Amino acid sequence: MKKTIYNENHVQSRVLKKTLTIQRSPVDNISTKTHDHFQPINPACLNPPLVGKGMDMILPHGGLPEVISSHLCSLIERTGGVNGPIGLQFVARPELERKNHQEGAMDPLSEDEYEIVPGVIYKYRGEIDENGNVIKHGRVLWTVTRFCASFCRFCTRGREVGLPVFMKARTCGSIAQKALLSDEDIRKVMEFLKNAKEVNEVILSGGDPLTAPKPYLTKIVKSLVVLQKSGDLDIIRIGTRLPVHNPGQIQEWHYQLLSEIKNVCLMVHINHPAELTAETLEVLYNFRKKSLATVFSQSVLLKGVNDSEEILQELFETLAKEGVRPYYIYQNDPVYWAEHFTVPVRESIDLWQRLRPRLSGIAATARFVIDTPYGFGKIPIPEGEAWKVDYSCYYDFKKKKHSL
Numbered sequence: 001m002k003k004t005i006y007n008e009n010h011v012q013s014r015v016l017k018k019t020l021t022i023q024r025s026p027v028d029n030i031s032t033k034t035h036d037h038f039q040p041i042n043p044a045c046l047n048p049p050l051v052g053k054g055m056d057m058i059l060p061h062g063g064l065p066e067v068i069s070s071h072l073c074s075l076i077e078r079t080g081g082v083n084g085p086i087g088l089q090f091v092a093r094p095e096l097e098r099k100n101h102q103e104g105a106m107d108p109l110s111e112d113e114y115e116i117v118p119g120v121i122y123k124y125r126g127e128i129d130e131n132g133n134v135i136k137h138g139r140v141l142w143t144v145t146r147f148c149a150s151f152c153r154f155c156t157r158g159r160e161v162g163l164p165v166f167m168k169a170r171t172c173g174s175i176a177q178k179a180l181l182s183d184e185d186i187r188k189v190m191e192f193l194k195n196a197k198e199v200n201e202v203i204l205s206g207g208d209p210l211t212a213p214k215p216y217l218t219k220i221v222k223s224l225v226v227l228q229k230s231g232d233l234d235i236i237r238i239g240t241r242l243p244v245h246n247p248g249q250i251q252e253w254h255y256q257l258l259s260e261i262k263n264v265c266l267m268v269h270i271n272h273p274a275e276l277t278a279e280t281l282e283v284l285y286n287f288r289k290k291s292l293a294t295v296f297s298q299s300v301l302l303k304g305v306n307d308s309e310e311i312l313q314e315l316f317e318t319l320a321k322e323g324v325r326p327y328y329i330y331q332n333d334p335v336y337w338a339e340h341f342t343v344p345v346r347e348s349i350d351l352w353q354r355l356r357p358r359l360s361g362i363a364a365t366a367r368f369v370i371d372t373p374y375g376f377g378k379i380p381i382p383e384g385e386a387w388k389v390d391y392s393c394y395y396d397f398k399k400k401k402h403s404l
């Protein structure tokens with residue numbers, strides 16, 4: 001297979017530099033603010049500096065400033081500039097992002113509705129019988145910060161991510177209202193997890209948990225480890241894009257902290273093979289070696305970025321070669337600011353069908369899923385064309401029919 005090589009020959013730096021005026025955004029000033037209690041925002045976010053147009057590019061309802069790490073800026077320069085596969089993911093295109101903001105969705109997965117204690121979204125519920133025995137385990141997603149080292153323009157949580165600490169987003173989730181949770185919030189979550197016997201799994205999310213301040217993240221992780229050791233929790237996953245956004249921001253304490261979790265699963269958001277730079281691969285390797293993490297990838301199918309068999313083949317094969325397990329590729333969620341990234345579902349299915357026969361078993365561990373509206377489950381698309389399936393509609397886990 002012909003490899004796509006991203007090197008200086010791809011540089012379109014003149015175009016890029018013209019568009020990405022280096023300007024410290026209001027988000028950079030977050031280091032000077034403090035949250036409710038002890039947490040200053042991680043000064044590591046500022047070194048190397050963040051660039052982009054910051055709050056000038058914010059969405060009409062108030063999320064997703066344009067913030068791009070210098071690592072990504074350099075990668076954008078090497079991969080076709082603002083219209084290349086990395087530029088398209090991070091450089092704001094306000095005319096497209098704002099087009100449907102009047103009628104478009106902000107929270108199509110109904111996450112705010114499912115928030116049960118601060119930051120904890122409980123959609124995948126477990127069950128307990130009348131004798132208190134667990135008959136089905138449940139898992140929760142815990143959003144602990146609204147910051148990332150850069151902001152993806154298609155982010156599902158664009159309704160709240162990226163706002164400086166002194167602002168509140170217009171939606172009602174905890175991290176829309178405050179940048180980080182308070183000590184009291186964390187205490188409530190721990191109490192919930194201890195008492196909810198059916199919940200055996202927590203997925204830390206945000207924003208990007210690994211961008212959180214060291215004392216804050218340490219407190220959260222160590223509290224979860226206590227529950228894991230006492231048998232109140234089995235599995236801890238951590239979702240992150242920091243190894244792609246800014247690998248230099250990951251420090252020894254991150255590896256050390258995660259090594260305290262038994263069988264930690266690191267879910268890294270990676271969309272394009274060009275994101276797997278030497279620095280990023282080194283960090284992923286370190287998480288495997290130093291934290292004994294199982295590293296999985298999660299990707300979003302994005303028009304113009306990775307909607308080709310060749311790109312996805314290269315992505316999954318490189319991940320497999322580098323010891324990362326391809327896990328999910330998602331149909332992008334129908335949030336209004338990302339509609340221009342959407343590949344029509346029927347085309348996504350065809351792409352997936354064509355791709356599967358090209359991959360070895362170990363590169364084909366990813367499942368292509370549609371995260372259904374209202375939070376009714378991730379519906380996997382069958383691989384290959386071994387079965388004749390009616391693709392004109394599908395049913396979610398609550399038997400609700402969705403026509404395509």
Ligand code: SF4
Pocket residue numbers: 147148150151152154155156157158161206207208240241269
């Ligand atoms: S890293 Fe994740 S949470 Fe952060 S902007 Fe990108 S998609 Fe959103």
